[in-house]
Amino acid sequence: DFEEDIDTVLDTTLDPEDIIIPDQYGTVIETHRGTNGKLIIHIQDAHCNYEGQMNEAYILEVLMEDYDLNLVLSESKLTDRDFKYIRPWLTADKRKEVADNLVKDGYITGVDYVDLSTDYPFVNQGIEDKELYDSNRDALWELDKYKVVAGEYIDEMIIAANTVKPSIYTDDLLELDSKKKAYDTEEIDLLEYYEYLYKTAENNEIPLYTFPNFQNLIKASELEKKIDLTKVRDGSATDEEMDLYSEYLEATRDLNINELFKEEPLLEDVVQDTLAVNYDQRKLLRVSKALSIVRNLLKIKIVPEEYRHFMDNEKDFDPMFWSAFLKEKSSELNFSLDIPNNYQIINDTLPKVKNFYKLAADREKVFLSRTQKQMTDRGVDFAALIAGGFHTPTLTDLLADAGYSYIVVSPKVTTETDEELYRWALKMDWIPELKGGEI
Known part of the structure; x- marks a missing residue:
């Protein structure tokens, strides 16, 4: 049968x-x-x-x-x-x-x-x-015609968004933002950033059972610190140490790296939403995430989870939305932010981005x-x-x-x-x- x-x-x-x-x-x-x-x-x-x-x-x-x-x-x-x-x-x-x-x-x-x-x-x-293949390659060349000017616009908007963050974010949100930047620029490694995310989630009573690969990674990391691998290899480890080693092996076996990477942006979003306490903070989080994703889209360095967010949250990728919010906050906070006006470059570029990635799919x-x-x-x-x-x-x-x-x-x-x-x-x-x- x-x-x-x-x-x-x-x-x-x-x-x-x-x-x-x-x-x-x-x-x-x-x-x-x-x-x-x-x-x-x-x-x-x-x-x-x-x-x-x-x-x-x-x-x-x-x-x-x-x-x-x-x-x-x-x-x-x-x-x-x-x-x-x-x-x-x-x-x-x-x-x-x-x-x-x-x-x-x-x-x-x-x-x-x-x-x-x-x-x-x-x-x-x-x-x-x-x-x-030729169509996808041609779409890349077409995108390249816009990427420098569009990239400069995005960089200026990121600077503006970063300028207002200390006046809008809570201390916890600022710490999360700082850790994320350090991780993205490889100042801290993946494990340090993931441990920070996990601990922050725990401290804020965020249910972690929906992030099983984060749980397995943290468990494996904590167990590894308690294990003397030299003793395990030469046979001199105690029964208790061998039990810990068995737990460690089980945690690493159950760890799916691909799924772990998919869980990362989801856990980030949950932590951010939990730490944000007012409308302006949530709106600035949306603007900052959109700007970061567009920068990666232009560099063809996007990960699939970011691309899915781009496709599912179209209203967050309207440059007039970014501009209006940052101009409003600049005025309220008595800042003289340099908000570029050539937002049309983004409106012209994003359809070409979509075409490139559709052809890739x-x-x-x-x-x-x-x-x-x-x-x-x-x-x-x-x-x-x-x-x-x-x-x-x-x-x-x-x-x-x-x-x-x-x-x-x-x-x-x-x-x-x-x-x-x-x-x-x-x-x-x-x-x-x-x-x-x-x-």
């Missing part, structure tokens, strides 16, 4: 929990056990970041060496054209040298590095629709359909799918709905991405053909 069929599939499927990604190369963000017998390793592409691309390459090499991966499905690529024709021309060392330089210069990706520098027999298959549906076709046509049950992290939430929902097991892996990145290099790379259709004798 159906249940027996499902059990048979699960018994024969490569278990996502069995895939080990070395910590020095990346982090497993999420795992999901599906029902169709097929497993996708979704690697979040760190576009034009040399460190991220090289770690992506090393992750792929591990998957090829240890788990016989032989199909890679790539964003920003149309066909299965590759660099294997160069392999006979050059020594392994020379190929590594050439590939390394091409990754540094933004000509090729981590997948291409593996293709050019190793002898693994894998297929690097593009999963884009050319017309849709349309591409995600194509990723799924072409992934299904490639795996079926090639008769494989295991593949890697390379796409930017923005696509992850929608893409994983699509994969889960289609019955796939998946693992989301984030390559280790500690360095800033060169945005100009990224945009330059987007303009390239394909690296000029390399010939062994010319390298």
Whole structure:
């Protein structure tokens, strides 16, 4: 019957929990056990970041060496054209040298590095629709025409909003605002900011059972402080210490990083709403959040939860709403705020933002359909799918709905991405053909 069929599939499927990604190369963000017998390793592409691309390459090499991966499905690529024709021309060392330089210069990706520098027999298959990809890229160029002026307008409005905050916010709201800025600028790390949010929520009697991943993170963090991992490893830990270690492992197993990131803005909103005690504070919170989101939209650095807020709260993204409120507060507080009048630039830009992200969402549906076709046509049950992290939430929902097991892996990145290099790379259709004798 159906249940027996499902059990048979699960018994024969490569278990996502069995895939080990070395910590020095990346982090497993999420795992999901599906029902169709097929497993996708979704690697979040760190576009034009040399460190991220090289770690992506090393992750792929591990998957090829240890788990016989032989199909890679790539964003920003149309066909299965590759660099294997160069392999006979050059020594392994020379190929590594050439590939390394091409990754540094933004000509090729981590997948291409593996293709050019190793002898693994894998297929690097593009999963884009050319017309849709070109439309999305053109939408980015159109957005770029406006982003500088629009960005300057947003920066001036943020300065104005920050100026009135000390006169409008409570001390608790000011502390939250300060912590959020420190987190966004990486002055404090994720754990410190999340612990602050959690403690503030507890102190204000906010129910935390609706944020299970925050609960698991804080529990794991507190338990880790009580555990001597050296004793656990060498077998000298007491029974009590081993019980704590078991609790710690259970908390980390139950922690879904992807869902944790989704909980972050939701908990922030609840904490802010709880700390705000009057209309002006709530209104300034709305204005400040909208300004922050638009700034990220213009930089193409938005996270899906922010984009969802943008789409669901259209009235908060009216620049006349921001301007009227800040001018009113400036007058009441006897400030001489410099409120720019060229708000029309935002009205002109936001439709282009929506178009860009709509096309990105349309591409995600194509990723799924072409992934299904490639795996079926090639008769494989295991593949890697390379796409930017923005696509992850929608893409994983699509994969889960289609019955796939998946693992989301984030390559280790500690360095800033060169945005100009990224945009330059987007303009390239394909690296000029390399010939062994010319390298």
